[in-house]
Every structure is written in structure tokens, then in C-alpha cells.
Amino acid sequence: MPEPSWSESHSYSVIDPTVADKLGESIATSGVTPMPEPRATAGPRSDRRRQKAAVLLTVVWGSTIALHSVSWGLWLVLGLTTLMGVHALRVLRLRPHVAPLPLDIDGSENCPYVSLLVAAKNEEAVIARLVESLCQLDYPRDRYELWIIDDNSDDQTPVILKQLAQQYSHLRIVRRGPGAGGGKSGALNQVWPQAAGEILAVFDADAQVPADLLRRVLPLFTQERIGAVQVRKAIANAQHNFWTRCQAAEMALDSCVQQQRIAIGGIGELRGNGQFIRREALESCGGFNEATITDDLDLTLHLHIQGWDIEFLNDVAVLEEGVTTAIGLWHQRNRWAEGGYQRYLDYWKPLIQNRLGPRKTYDLAMFWVMQYLLPTAAVPDLLMAYLRNCPPLLSPLVALAIGFSMLSMMMGLRRTQHRPLWVQGWQTLQANVYLMHWMLVIATMAMRISVRPKRLKWVKTIHHGEGSPLTTSGSSSR
Numbered sequence: 001m002p003e004p005s006w007s008e009s010h011s012y013s014v015i016d017p018t019v020a021d022k023l024g025e026s027i028a029t030s031g032v033t034p035m036p037e038p039r040a041t042a043g044p045r046s047d048r049r050r051q052k053a054a055v056l057l058t059v060v061w062g063s064t065i066a067l068h069s070v071s072w073g074l075w076l077v078l079g080l081t082t083l084m085g086v087h088a089l090r091v092l093r094l095r096p097h098v099a100p101l102p103l104d105i106d107g108s109e110n111c112p113y114v115s116l117l118v119a120a121k122n123e124e125a126v127i128a129r130l131v132e133s134l135c136q137l138d139y140p141r142d143r144y145e146l147w148i149i150d151d152n153s154d155d156q157t158p159v160i161l162k163q164l165a166q167q168y169s170h171l172r173i174v175r176r177g178p179g180a181g182g183g184k185s186g187a188l189n190q191v192w193p194q195a196a197g198e199i200l201a202v203f204d205a206d207a208q209v210p211a212d213l214l215r216r217v218l219p220l221f222t223q224e225r226i227g228a229v230q231v232r233k234a235i236a237n238a239q240h241n242f243w244t245r246c247q248a249a250e251m252a253l254d255s256c257v258q259q260q261r262i263a264i265g266g267i268g269e270l271r272g273n274g275q276f277i278r279r280e281a282l283e284s285c286g287g288f289n290e291a292t293i294t295d296d297l298d299l300t301l302h303l304h305i306q307g308w309d310i311e312f313l314n315d316v317a318v319l320e321e322g323v324t325t326a327i328g329l330w331h332q333r334n335r336w337a338e339g340g341y342q343r344y345l346d347y348w349k350p351l352i353q354n355r356l357g358p359r360k361t362y363d364l365a366m367f368w369v370m371q372y373l374l375p376t377a378a379v380p381d382l383l384m385a386y387l388r389n390c391p392p393l394l395s396p397l398v399a400l401a402i403g404f405s406m407l408s409m410m411m412g413l414r415r416t417q418h419r420p421l422w423v424q425g426w427q428t429l430q431a432n433v434y435l436m437h438w439m440l441v442i443a444t445m446a447m448r449i450s451v452r453p454k455r456l457k458w459v460k461t462i463h464h465g466e467g468s469p470l471t472t473s474g475s476s477s478r
Contacts, residue, residue, distance in 0.1 A: 052345045054450040064377040068384040081396040096259035100219035108140035115197030119187035121151040123205035135168040139214040149187040150175045182290035204273040208319035227281030227308025231274035236319040244322035249431035256412030258312040266363030268310030272296035274318030294339025337445045375442035
């Protein structure tokens with residue numbers, strides 16, 4: 001098991017309802033740069049999440065069992081499959097938005113000021129590479145700053161950062177004490193109010209970024225409705241083993257689905273690493289939610305509720321290390337699943353009030369059914385099919401989900417890789433078999449959070465510095 005801390009790709013906590021409202025109240029001790037006390041926890045109360053999860057699980061299981069008991073149950077499933085199939089076709093058929101031209105930096109005084117934020121704990125293997133690359137971006141030196149929040153590292157990370165601070169004048173280092181709370185969200189909340197940027201960018205310590213990243217991303221913020229931009233993520237050590245190869249294909253699937261959903265006016269999502277946020281938009285959300293399992297997914301929904309859009313940039317990629325073991329992947333995906341599920345429990349009221357608007361609400365509902373409802377309902381569906389000696393009632397929905405996944409992944413691979421079609425086809429087939437683990441992850445997670453109370457515990461993914469340094473912008477084909 002990884003040592004207790006917090007995750008980079010998706011920071012998370014296992015939250016005891018009795019302490020959820022106290023997160024963020026701990027006083028962080030000052031480090032290289034003195035800082036004020038961290039902000040109070042942003043976001044909804046979490047003291048009834050377990051009760052809401054139990055109610056939702058009961059409704060899903062009860063409804064699935066009931067559908068097996070009525071003559072029109074199959075017709076209802078076929079109707080829902082048709083409705084979702086039409087939406088899936090709409091998602092797949094539209095052309096994604098074309099990225100604007102890179103920002104011209106000849107007149108540097110007109111370039112937006114950007115603050116780059118990195119929360120790091122025990123990252124001696126990767127922190128120097130990241131700092132050196134971020135301090136040498138193709139962008140005016142006087143128009144951006146880099147903040148590294150050292151979350152009480154006990155390896156060589158503080159020593160390395162101290163040496164780097166002597167080389168780069170726009171590097172600012174904050175060290176948190178052992179009593180600082182809130183994990184990654186708490187670290188970011190401690191710094192972003194003090195940062196000067198009108199655009200805030202968040203990276204993980206293992207990120208590898210192209211030199212022209214800021215020039216590629218910032219033109220998207222000329223649209224006032226854009227509250228955040230997520231850059232495409234890719235796996236740096238994709239050829240390490242079967243697990244990392246499948247994660248690379250999964251990233252391609254995610255990038256395609258993100259682009260297509262945004263193209264139809266649906267939901268764009270943040271992914272933690274390589275996310276850019278407009279300061280005004282973050283302020284409207286009250287900062288990062290310290291009482292959530294995945295701060296990026298929580299902020300995604302909060303931004304949309306506040307009326308902002310999230311754009312996606314596919315033409316460049318931020319590389320990160322993939323998980324190399326099955327047990328590590330299981331723990332990571334359980335965190336991601338719980339965080340994604342948790343936000344619906346937290347924001348259900350504004351969602352049912354249609355605060356997102358018709359298009360986004362419809363899109364969110366369709367993907368919620370596919371990602372969360374279907375795996376949760378699969379357990380009672382299979383049980384009833386066994387007891388009644390009949391095919392699973394939800395088979396049409398499962399077939400639709402698999403078909404949509406395969407088509408989207410193939411499209412994503414075609415846009416991000418230059419490999420023979422048959423190679424991409426084989427990669428798609430392998431990766432979709434691998435993706436079946438999500439069914440088990442979601443199903444077990446939905447049951448677990450409904451019955452078992454949690455204590456606050458932060459976990460991090462160990463980074464080893466795998467993958468080749470990124471030297472180009474990583475342009476993708478369309």
C-alpha cells in the first residue's frame with residue numbers, strides 16, 4: 001500500500017462524516033514563504049453522504065428487481081437504450097472544436113499573467129524535472145510564476161527545491177507543516193489566493209509539459225464563458241506493460257469523449273493534471289473543495305453549476321506516469337469512482353433544479369446512467385436473471401455502452417496516434433476488455449460507501465520518474 005498522503009492525479013479523502021465540516025481548519029506552518037492560515041473548506045456539507053448513498057443504492061436495486069417483475073420491464077429498458085443511443089450518435093457525429101492559433105508573445109505586456117501551482121509530497125524522483133521544464137516555458141518570464149507547495153515531504157524534495165530556488169527567480173516555494181489539512185485541495189487553497197495570475201494552472205509533480213503549452217492554452221480564454229480548460233493527458237510510460245498500454249488507450253477514449261461532449265454543448269470535465277482555471281471562475285466556487293474525494297471532479301460540476309463552460313485542448317498533451325500494477329490500479333480507480341459518484345450526492349439539488357441548463361443536464365444524465373447507474377444495477381440484474389433463468393434485463397444498455405466505448409476509443413486513438421489501423425483496432429479490443437474492471441469497481445464502490453463509515457485518510461501515488469522527457473508540443477492529428 002502507498003504511504004498515507006494524497007493522490008496527484010485525483011486527490012481524495014476517505015471522510016468521516018463527523019469531521020468533514022472541520023477540514024481546512026488546521027493551521028499550516030510556514031515554509032520557505034510565510035503564508036496565512038488555509039481557507040475554510042469550500043463546497044457542500046458531506047455529513048449525510050453515506051445516508052444518501054444508501055438511499056440511492058436501495059432505489060437502484062429495488063427498481064431493477066421490480067423491472068424483472070413486470071411485463072413491460074424490457075420495453076422500458078429498450079426505450080432507455082433507444083434514447084441513449086440517439087444521444088450517443090449525436091455525440092459521435094459532430095466535429096470537435098478547432099483549437100485557436102498559438103498566442104503571439106511578441107508584445108509580452110499583453111500576455112495574460114499565469115500562476116502555475118504544483119502540490120508535492122515526497123517527489124524527489126520527479127520534482128526537479130518538472131520545475132526545470134515549467135521554468136523554461138516558451139512564454140515571457142515576467143508574465144508567469146511557479147508555486148511549489150511542499151506538503152511536509154520527508155525525503156529529499158525540500159533540499160532539491162531549495163537548490164532550484166537559487167536558479168529560478170520566479171519559483172516560489174511554500175512548505176506545509178505536519179498538521180496542515182485538506183490534502184491537495186488544502187495545499188492549493190493555501191496558495192492560490194496569494195498568487196498573482198488571472199489564470200491558474202494546476203499540475204501534478206510527475207507532469208511532463210511541452211514548452212509551448214501556455215501559448216496553446218491561453219487563446220481559449222478569450223471566450224468569456226470559458227471558466228477552465230483541460231489539456232489532453234497521455235501516459236509517459238505507456239510501453240511499460242499491459243496495464244500502462246491500456247491506460248494510454250483509456251486516455252485516448254477520454255479525450256475523444258471530452259471533445260465530442262463539448263461539441264454538442266454538453267459537459268467538459270477537469271482531470272486534475274494540466275487543468276487551467278480562470279481566477280474569477282474559481283472565486284465563484286469558493287476555491288477547491290477540501291471535503292471531497294476528487295477535487296477536480298467536484299470543481300467540474302461546481303463550475304458548470306455556476307454558469308461556466310469547460311473547454312478541452314487536444315492538440316497538445318501533458319504526460320504523466322501510469323499505474324504499473326493491478327493492485328495499484330484497483331486502489332486508484334476506486335478513488336476515482338467514489339469521487340465521481342460523490343459529487344452527484346453533494347450537488348443533487350442544483351442538478352434536479354436544472355441549474356446546468358437543458359443541454360448539459362441531459363448530457364450529464366445520459367453519461368451518469370452509462371457510467372454509474374448501469375454498473376450499480378448490474379448486480380441485482382444478474383442475480384434476478386440467475387434466479388428466474390432468463391437473460392439479464394439490462395443487456396441492451398450494456399451492449400450500447402460497450403459499442404460506444406469501442407467507437408470512441410478508436411476515434412481517440414486515430415486523433416492522437418500515428419499507427420496502422422489494425423494496430424489501433426487490436427489496442428481498442430484489448431483496452432475495452434481491460435475497461436470491464438470499471439463495472440466491478442463501480443458496483444462494489446456503490447455498496448461500500450452505503451454501509452461503511454469512513455475516516456479521513458489521504459493517499460498518494462508513488463512516482464518513479466518513468467517515461468521520456470517531452471521535447472515537443474505533442475501535436476495530435478484530427
